[in-house]
Structure formats: C-alpha cells, structure tokens
Amino acid sequence: MALVELRNVSKIYHLGGEEIRALDDVSLDIDGGEFISIIGPSGSGKSTLMHILGCLDSPTKGTIQLDGKMIHSLSGAELARARNQKIGFVFQFFNLLPKLNVLQNVELPMIYSGLNARDRRERAVNALKLVDLENRSKHRPSQLSGGQQQRVAIARALVNEPKIVFADEPTGNLDSHTGEAILTLFRKLSEQGRTIALVTHDPEIAAVTPRRIEIRDGKIAKQVDATLAGLDRLERAADVSSGIGVS
C-alpha cells in the first residue's frame, strides 16, 4: 500500500456563482521514500493539490489515504494533529516566527505535540545538526541569510519525524547558488529515506527528482518516472486505464 493514495479527488470553489475546479478528479499514489516533484504553472492547481495532500484543506470529492488513515473526512482538530505528526512543510518565504530564536522555531511543532522540554530541545538540536545549523540556535531568523533561514525551516519540518515533507517553491526566494544548496540538502535527505514532495513551477528544479507530476488545469497532465528500471528520461504518457493518470 502506498504512503499516500489519492482517489478521484476534486476541489471545487464557487466564486460569484461561477464554479472553479481547482482539482478535477485527480488520482495519485506516492510511496514511502519517494522524492517527487509536482510541477505546473501558477493557477494550475498544484498548490491546491499540495494543500489537500498536506491536510491543510479538505477535498470537495474523492478520498485520500495517508499512512493507512482516511484523512478526507477528518475534523479540524484531527487534521491539525495529522499535520503535526505526519507532515512537514517548507515554504517559499521560510515562514519562521521572527520573535522566536532558531531553536525555539524548530521546537514549535513539538510544543503542539505535547513533548516535554528536554526531549524538545534534544530533538531540535539533532534536527539542526542535520542542516548544519546547530551553532546558530540562539540567533533570530532575521540574523540569518535566506539559505540559512530555509535550512531552519527544513529542520522544523523534519523535527517531528513526518511521513512526508512538502516543500512549496523552497528555492523561489533564494539566489540560484543557495537554491542549489537547498536542493542538494533535499536530495541528501531523500537518500536517507525520507519522503519528499517538491512543489514548483520551474522544470529545472523539478529535474532533480526522479519522479515528476505535471498539473495543468486541475488535472495530472503528465507523469515522468525515472526510477522505472532502465527507462531513464522516458516520458511515459498518462495511461487512463491504469487508474493513475488522467485522460
């Protein structure tokens, strides 16, 4: 069974009487340990997909299973718990709390999961070691460079040992050199067995991941899976009958 199973998921907004299908009957599987990217131009529905996968939003139709649990029908508090325990987020604008120092920012998810202070600190320090920032733990986010801030955000996303990490344009606010370093960090984390989903509009960034899912107009337009044995760089057209793709 896949880590994430999306089945016929639609998300429909109503704007001034007009029906907008942000996601239209999407089905998708993500296995544990996969490194994937979700690409698409702005307005394609990739952010909506990420929000639904990340338990920030509920679908209008369809079912989602995350780590063996149906999450499309969960209450707000249960969704919050799922976000806390199973999902890590990395955002384009880092989204660190400016009033807290680096260590406190990394500790924040564990505060909501009710860990005691000593465990929080220990795990936060370990997570910071993972991103090579343990010596900056007392700094404020504003005292760090963009790349460092993003690494703190990554440490925060990893600290609760989530099943899957979503990175929404993680390099969008960084110069190309720093962005490269962040992508390298993601690749390293992936090699350690973590499940990571990059959400981006940039095919170049998406190129670092073996599997790429392209979204257009709320539908999966194209899937590329370089991990299929010997089929490197093969572009596989979506197959309707397989139940994975979309017409």
Next chain:
Amino acid sequence: MNLFNSITIGFKEIWAHKFRSLLTVLGIILGVASLVAMSALVKGMENGLRAALIEIGGVEKVRIEDQDIPQTQMHLADQAVGNTIKDVYALQQSAPLLKTISPEMRLRNAVITRDGKMFQSWNFVGTWANALDMNQHVVEHGRMFNDIDEENAASVCVVGTSLRDELFGSPEKAGREINPVGEVVSINGVPFTIIGMFKHYESDMDRKLRELEKDKPQEQTGPTRSRGWGSRGSGMGGFVYRMKNMTVYIPLQTMWVKFRSASGTNNTPDPRLSSLWIKVNDVDQLDQALQQSRNVLLQTHRGIEDFAFRTQEDWADQINTSITNARLSGGIIAAISLLVGGIGIMNIMLASITERVREIGIRKAIGATDSSMFIQIIVESMVIALLGGVAGLIASAALIELLVILSPTENTPMITVNAMALSFISSAVVGVLAGLLPAIKAAKLSPIQALRYD
C-alpha cells in the same frame, strides 16, 4: 500546547509591544483602581454611619413613648396613665427578652450655671445607672452615680464634655485637659456636684477635622464670630455626637424629688416618664421582644394602648439605602471604566491578530489546532487584564492616598479584601470577554488564507 506555554507566549507578546501593552493595561488599571477605591470610600462612609448608629445604642435599642390613645379607646382617655416607673418594674419582671430597661425623666429648659457662665442642656435627664450601657456612654473621669445615689436622691450629676467646655473652658483653648469632677454647678438653682464626666464623643470626620485644625489653625479674617452649627464636618451622624456630648445625667430619684414633684399641674406631681428605653437581647428577636413588651404594658396600662415603640430600624434602613445608592453609583462608574478598559484590550487583540495572521497560519500549518489558537489569544488577553488587575490593586492604594489628601476630613476609606477580590476577578472576566471575539477570529482563520496573507 499546555497552559504554561500559552502564558509564556502571552508575556512575550506583551513584552514585544511594551508601550502599546502599557496603554492597554492602563485602561484596566484605572478600572480596577477606581472599583477598589470606590468601594473603600463607600466602606468608609458606611463605617462612619454605622459608628453613629452604634453610638446611639444600636438597632437593639427601642424607645417606648407616649402615643395618642386610639379612636376606639377614646372614651377611656381619663383612665390612661402613661408610662410610669411601674411599667419598668413590670417589664423587668415579665419580659425576659429584654436585656436592659432604662426609665428617663427629662427636664426641658434646664439651665446650668457656674461663676456667671451658663450652659443650656438639651439633654438633661434623670435616669438609672444602666443608662450608661443603654446609650453607650463611657465615663472618662470620676464615676457614674450608683444605686445608693439613686436611693438617696443625691444631688450629683455626670456630664458630657459640652458642659465642661462651656462652664470650665475647653481643652482645645486651654491647651490641657480640664477635669471638672468634684466641682459644684447650679442646675435651675439647685447645687449639684459633678461626680463624673463622659469622654468626648466625636465621629471619625470630626476627629480628623480637629487634628487638622490643631496642626494648621484656620485663619479667621474679619471680626471674631461664631460660624454657626451647620457645616463643620458633621456628616450624617454628626448631631448624634453633639447630642451625646450635651448629656447631663442625674439619678432618676433626684429628678423626681428635686424637679418633677414641684412642677406638676394643680399641685399634683406628674409621675410619667418622658420615655422608657429598652434594649433587646437579640436583634433577630426584635419582633418577639416588642410583642412581649406590648403584652406587659397592656396589662399595666389597663388595656389602653397609649404607648408606642420607636426603633432605630428606620435609621438602619436609611443607612443601608444610602450605602446601596453610593455603592451602585460608584460601582456603575467603575464598571464603565473597566468596560472601557476591556474594549481597549479587545481593540488591541484584534489589531494584534491582524498583525499576526501569518504567524497564526504558520502555527496552524505545523499542527496548532483551532482550540489551541483560541486558548493562546484568550490567555494573552487575560495576561494583559490580570497584569492590569494586579497593578490596579496597587494603584488603588495610591488613589486612596490621593483622595485622603484631597479631602482629609472625610471618613477614612477602608480597602476590603472582598473589594480587592471582586475587582481582580472582574478584571479576569473582562480579559476573557475582551479576548473572546479576537480568539474566535484567530481560531477560525484558515491556514491557507493566513499563509497567503501579506
């Protein structure tokens, strides 16, 4: 997310916006301080009024006085005897609910003279020694007359300080205590020896006024003059003290022998008492005690109801009414200022969450539930309110100091624990109420919208 974390976050938020928080807290400080100060003032006023009530004997003291005979008994008018000493004995025998019974015979227009000085007592009374207890008198110099004086109809008197002030000079003017015990004065031409003097009775306000004048004698401009009765720090109960200081007591028997027996009409001395005071054992049993007394008196009065009871209940009620009124008006003002403080908190909390939409979004994205956001905002609002509450309690002490300086002769304000607890709890309630709307807003915020917000 435990409560301690919420409180820490609350303090950090407040600390991060020191000036803004200070202004917000100020609203609560003023509200709490005015609530405490108001209740302290009312308590002081209440104490003053109650002291006056106790000074005249308290609610358990009841006067039995003459009353016109009811219409239905008009034909028996010539049989009516009025209140006499017989009633006193009868009550002593048959009304166990009464603690003390004091007969009183008054003489109006008693003129007391000595060395060409004259004092006119409004309260020249022949009574028993137990009048001391009945009317809450304290003998400071000498002694009260006793049963032997009563038996012998001795020409002795126990006087209040007004007589001393008029006939011997007041200690304020003389600069030393003057003790008239042992001196002889003439009452309506009859020589009496002063055997005792009561202490000087004064209200809290009068005492303070006197001390204030001792420190800073008031400059009198123009010709010397008496400034009249009215104003001088008398307050509501002021006349009680003035009356008490004018008291001149002589034994009942002496009154009867020396004055009453000579003043009757048609050479028949008038045996009626001017009034008869009773004190009940237990105020809760006032009704029963009065009924018992009435039964006894109907016996001695041959069924003619030519007497009536006058209690201090009216006065006690009046005190309660004025206290309630003062409390209500002060309470409303303080409540309004607390409300305004609460609105200030709500305003700031709304501004604060608008400012922190992104933070709320981040917190929700990493696992904060709606309820933990709700609690966080409520706690922040309560921290502000409780800080204001604590500071307000401290400020109230200063506010009362200020009020005392502004008006030193008023009753001493008294801060009560109840008022402090009430004010503090009110500030907490205001904190919760003011935080409610912002907290609901924060809890309802969608994390997606919040993260997009700039």
